[in-house]
Amino acid sequence: MVAVPSLFSLRHLLVLSLALNVSLILRALYHERGEDNKWWFCFKKKMMEDAESCFTTSSTASLHNSTREKVIDLDHGDPIMYERFWRQMGDKTTITIPGWQSMSYLSDGSNICWFLEAEFATEVVRLHKVVGNAVTEGRHIVVGTGSSQLILAALYALSSPDAAEPISVVSAVPYYSSYPSMADYQKSGLYQWAGDAENFDKEGPYIELVTSPNNPDGYRRKSMVNRNQGLLIHDLAYYWPQYTPISSPSDHDLTLFTASKTTGHAGMRIGWALVRDKEVAKKMTKFIELNTIGVSKDSQLRAAKVLKAVSESCGEENHKNGESFFKYSYNLMAQRWKQLREVVDAGDMFTIPQFSPAFCTFFGKETEPQPAFVWLKCEGDIEDCETFLRGHKIITRSGTQFGASPKYVRISMLDTDETFIQFIERLSAIQERE
């Protein structure tokens, strides 16, 4: 909460209150008439200036902001945008679990991944077949408590306990902000964060995290180091049709996916790995056994139901009727990116990535990438984009956390409609004001 400074008088409060009243009345009018928002922002700016002139201490600015502007937190990639779709689906993905079900630790003792629910595995294979984004033949499925656990399991499985030193873990800048701390927080003697893959020139084995489409910038990626002794982990959390054109089924040694980004069910904490090598799958399973003795069965069962509904929604008929989950989410993302580009292009303060369209085998047409995050750059004199936007109550993640320049920030595109609209308005207002 923002602390209330003790320095302002009744006069200050009155001016602020009047400004707010006028602001709210005009806001209502603007909404009713659907007028162009330029006039609105001009008026608001004038009112703000008048209100600001009443205050003499810098600490009162925060009061002023808090009265007028809500904090818009787009730091995390919480995918709550999809909630509306699942509400529309009604009972189709409602899961009922009786109290006596799924009590055992064990799911299938004959499977390498002994805690993998067969139903969930079936739906994973089915969905990849429907979407065409991954080869599942000849792969072992390892389920994880989200793909985070699977990244750690993969680092463990690909490193050797007998090595003279920890194996280097690299990823190209800008890399997912959690990779360095995930690799280093345990101070493991097995593996160690070694930074940007593009500048990596150490001899010997290494693990490269290839995130494609990339978090934060949304570009498609391949391995950067490309040497003999490289072990690759393909983090394909965003390789789904709503985010990027599906060009062909991914066909790597170790590939990770997660329900959080596929369907928006982050609270389930369910991810899966497609693993070619049996011994690697065994070691990943061992990691999860020592880490959490398996993965919630309730969430695996729920995930199975949700993935099944997604596959079924992609059936010919649903697809045509616009009920396909991917069509719905693709359209929503397209609309958001369009709105964002319009606002950004209206000024010269910010720039965002440009993507080339490509043929998407899933939609059977050319589509454009529309990532789950915007990798936004503050142009001109603004050196610290995160601090600048924070000043305008937009919480983002600084480029420095991705190994990049502070001129960049990562912003989530997956929040609610309400928050997204507020964000677009705020961005527009900033461009008008500054």
Place this chain on the structure above:
Amino acid sequence: MVAVPSLFSLRHLLVLSLALNVSLILRALYHERGEDNKWWFCFKKKMMEDAESCFTTSSTASLHNSTREKVIDLDHGDPIMYERFWRQMGDKTTITIPGWQSMSYLSDGSNICWFLEAEFATEVVRLHKVVGNAVTEGRHIVVGTGSSQLILAALYALSSPDAAEPISVVSAVPYYSSYPSMADYQKSGLYQWAGDAENFDKEGPYIELVTSPNNPDGYRRKSMVNRNQGLLIHDLAYYWPQYTPISSPSDHDLTLFTASKTTGHAGMRIGWALVRDKEVAKKMTKFIELNTIGVSKDSQLRAAKVLKAVSESCGEENHKNGESFFKYSYNLMAQRWKQLREVVDAGDMFTIPQFSPAFCTFFGKETEPQPAFVWLKCEGDIEDCETFLRGHKIITRSGTQFGASPKYVRISMLDTDETFIQFIERLSAIQERE
């Protein structure tokens, strides 16, 4: 599967088949008449000797065993014994989760443990109050993917990244068999397994895991090292009325519990920590954030419902009517321990721990400890109890895995009724035979 040796003739098979027929007929008679099983075992032994004499190769012994005896696997502590109770409860603990619910990563941003479901926290506090086994006032609750994740989170939280060397992690022999590998599998520079707490004499800080009642032997425990710089993790997974008398509410700095052992829902993977120090709770939360970005919401909601049902079943009326979960499970455990003691006492091959009764504040009367595992000792010439029992197709966990002598094994007491009866019969048969 057991390979079928090619060396035996039709004659061998016929003798075996006849022995099996007679054995089955007498078995049926015995069951009908409910006769003393001594006669039965004598007869069976004779038949077995006759059958054995037909075979000349050692490999045929396995065929002989596989025909007659099923493998009884009591290595793991899978608590499936409780399934029957939950079936009897009907719909009371059935959970229904709509597809659009609990999608966000976040549960409560204002809580230190931001992924903790409020409903679950409420039921944890309530259950501890009902049972009287833990002080929850002035404690932060941290939820984990089972208590395994919380043990690792606690090791992380109690160690210092700036320390010159990893902090020692100790526990008194016999200790939980997973502790050494959990502490060492990441080759962490933060903490390191240092073995038996009783022999620990290194200067400086250390972490002691105090498991009470202890896994594997069921005895109540206190810290063994008892020095100034000791940081304690109290693993109280079995401090519930069905396993041990509740003497008073536990009141430690860091205490762990798990649904797996409380209610038998191992497949949910839900554990919780009661943490006195705010900074420790924060660091544990950070660990889980980096490890799995939170804990399945589905399972937290289900756990809330199950814990609530347990608390409600302990109400005055239910308690008297014998419907209380703890009364049910206490009686079941009492019956199993009685049967086990009878079989063990009938011979001199095995010994098991003896416990003193104590007043249980929950039941309001004196009760006896009846642990979730038997810590069984092979007496006499049997030096390797695990191998010996494996020869009789009983799979147990060797004492060596608990830092103890191979004369000991740990055996789960929480399997199904069917498996438990088979185990008791097999143990009895071994004593008769040998």
